[in-house]
Amino acid sequence: MGRKSRRKIFENIAVIDAGAKGKSVAKAPDGKVIFLSNAVPGDVIDVQTTKQRTAYYEGEAIKFHTLSNKRTDSVCEHFGVCGGCKWQHMKYEEQLNYKESEVVNNLTRLGKVELPEVTTIAGSEKQYFYRNKMEFSFSDSRWLTREEIESNAEFDNRNALGFHIPGAWDKILDVNKCWLQQDPSNAIRNKTKEFATKNDIPFFNARNQNGLLRSLLIRTASTGEIMVLIQFFKNDVEKRTLLLEYLKTEFPEITSLQYVVNEKGNDTIYDQEVICYHGRDHIFEEMEGLKFKINAKSFYQTNSEQAYQLYKITRDFAGLTGEELVYDLYTGTGTIAQFVAKKAKKVVGVEAVPEAIEDAKANAANNNITNTVFYAGDMKNVFNAQFITENGVPDVIITDPPRDGMHKDVVQQILNIAPKKVVYVSCNSATQARDLALMDATYKVTKVQPVDMFPQTHHVENVVLLEKRK
Numbered sequence: 001m002g003r004k005s006r007r008k009i010f011e012n013i014a015v016i017d018a019g020a021k022g023k024s025v026a027k028a029p030d031g032k033v034i035f036l037s038n039a040v041p042g043d044v045i046d047v048q049t050t051k052q053r054t055a056y057y058e059g060e061a062i063k064f065h066t067l068s069n070k071r072t073d074s075v076c077e078h079f080g081v082c083g084g085c086k087w088q089h090m091k092y093e094e095q096l097n098y099k100e101s102e103v104v105n106n107l108t109r110l111g112k113v114e115l116p117e118v119t120t121i122a123g124s125e126k127q128y129f130y131r132n133k134m135e136f137s138f139s140d141s142r143w144l145t146r147e148e149i150e151s152n153a154e155f156d157n158r159n160a161l162g163f164h165i166p167g168a169w170d171k172i173l174d175v176n177k178c179w180l181q182q183d184p185s186n187a188i189r190n191k192t193k194e195f196a197t198k199n200d201i202p203f204f205n206a207r208n209q210n211g212l213l214r215s216l217l218i219r220t221a222s223t224g225e226i227m228v229l230i231q232f233f234k235n236d237v238e239k240r241t242l243l244l245e246y247l248k249t250e251f252p253e254i255t256s257l258q259y260v261v262n263e264k265g266n267d268t269i270y271d272q273e274v275i276c277y278h279g280r281d282h283i284f285e286e287m288e289g290l291k292f293k294i295n296a297k298s299f300y301q302t303n304s305e306q307a308y309q310l311y312k313i314t315r316d317f318a319g320l321t322g323e324e325l326v327y328d329l330y331t332g333t334g335t336i337a338q339f340v341a342k343k344a345k346k347v348v349g350v351e352a353v354p355e356a357i358e359d360a361k362a363n364a365a366n367n368n369i370t371n372t373v374f375y376a377g378d379m380k381n382v383f384n385a386q387f388i389t390e391n392g393v394p395d396v397i398i399t400d401p402p403r404d405g406m407h408k409d410v411v412q413q414i415l416n417i418a419p420k421k422v423v424y425v426s427c428n429s430a431t432q433a434r435d436l437a438l439m440d441a442t443y444k445v446t447k448v449q450p451v452d453m454f455p456q457t458h459h460v461e462n463v464v465l466l467e468k469r470k
């Protein structure tokens with residue numbers, strides 16, 4: 001409905017905003033909004049539409065009349081093709097302004113909640129090389145650039161190791177240097193590709209479902225420890241050993257070298273057995289003297305330094321004195337629970353993934369924390385009246401749900417028990433706004449602090465303190 005394929009050109013259009021999904025925003029002469037992929041607020045451009053919907057267009061700038069003073073030069077050779085860092089062409093302070101306004105707009109317009117003065121967004125000291133985990137995909141049919149196609153050149157070797165081109169599940173951008181993960185991430189990826197290509201170890205072909213090499217996972221922890229995991233499609237011991245031996249020798253700094261043989265159609269490793277080839281089957285992250293054991297499947301916030309800022313804000317908002325019973329909902333591997341445990345009487349963590357709960361218990365024991373308990377299960381089922389009877393009515397609830405926000409039954413249960421304070425950590429302020437609206441009659445938003453975990457992208461984390469109305 002409302003979908004027409006005819007492309008339109010609009011001239012001399014001012015780009016006025018930046019927003020959801022990293023797109024910038026302009027208005028067409030007919031009044032419809034245009035979402036743009038390659039412009040910055042402040043640019044004046046000619047636009048060609050690429051999609052037309054009833055309420056809006058999608059398009060791209062085809063001519064720049066004025067370049068915005070919010071612009072900066074993108075540093076990465078893959079910018080514009082790779083979907084990873086869509087805001088690299090915008091100055092960092094401008095990125096932060098847009099992230100902060102997105103949070104405020106969502107909470108006030110979608111949630112219609114009354115806000116206190118919003119604390120300035122906590123920017124990231126590191127604007128590049130801040131990720132501790134990256135996953136790269138192998139492909140034997142490298143995506144060709146327009147110039148390559150136009151040059152009609154022959155391409156003998158089309159092996160690629162990098163990222164999926166946005167919107168194209170089987171097209172892989174061959175990455176030469178990624179600016180998101182610290183060394184030796186780039187070296188490991190490039191040497192893996194070079195060695196495998198030289199030694200005829202076949203890269204995966206997603207359409208034909210053949211080849212051997214599927215994906216490469218690299219974790220670089222704040223402790224300096226490194227995990228590398230290669231996912232193979234078939235159990236080819238000879239070729240596998242050849243590649244893993246090479247990596248072991250070429251990168252002796254790897255703490256944990258692992259692999260998976262995954263013969264399924266999809267490449268998720270979460271239902272697969274991970275086998276340790278060399279070193280340990282885990283690495284350690286460290287925060288404020290706490291150690292967290294990370295295995296190949298563990299969730300850990302991907303920007304370690306900013307995770308520390310996020311957790312400190314969360315703990316401050318909770319305002320603990322040492323006497324409180326705290327619930328940490330969506331606890332993952334129990335990182336927030338352990339981070340606040342010293343300042344609480346007891347912390348109860350709940351999380352859906354049983355392996356994460358096993359990690360949480362093991363980490364708490366290793367960290368000599370004795371006042372935490374952890375439960376595995378779907379929040380809307382576990383967090384019920386009986387659970388409260390067994391574990392006690394919390395003084396403070398910390399909740400850090402996934403992007404979809406909290407299930408309405410979980411929100412209702414928080415309202416049923418109505419603790420004095422709720423600290424709501426969110427990676428999606430739109431769903432956070434929806435949940436806050438449901439809680440507005442009982443809770444007042446008294447603190448708001450956005451945190452930037454992902455520079456060069458539009459993603460933003462937000463921490464809100466809710467205090468029970470008198």
Ligand SMILES: C[S@@+](CC[C@H](N)C(=O)[O-])C[C@H]1O[C@@H](n2cnc3c(N)ncnc32)[C@H](O)[C@@H]1O
Binds near residue numbers: 299301331334380400
């Ligand atoms: C944003 S992460 C937060 C993790 C943790 N607080 C941290 O900082 O590392 C959200 C967590 O919610 C868990 N989760 C998702 N859906 C869930 C559900 N229905 N019930 C319980 N936990 C769930 C995920 O597995 C994930 O660990």
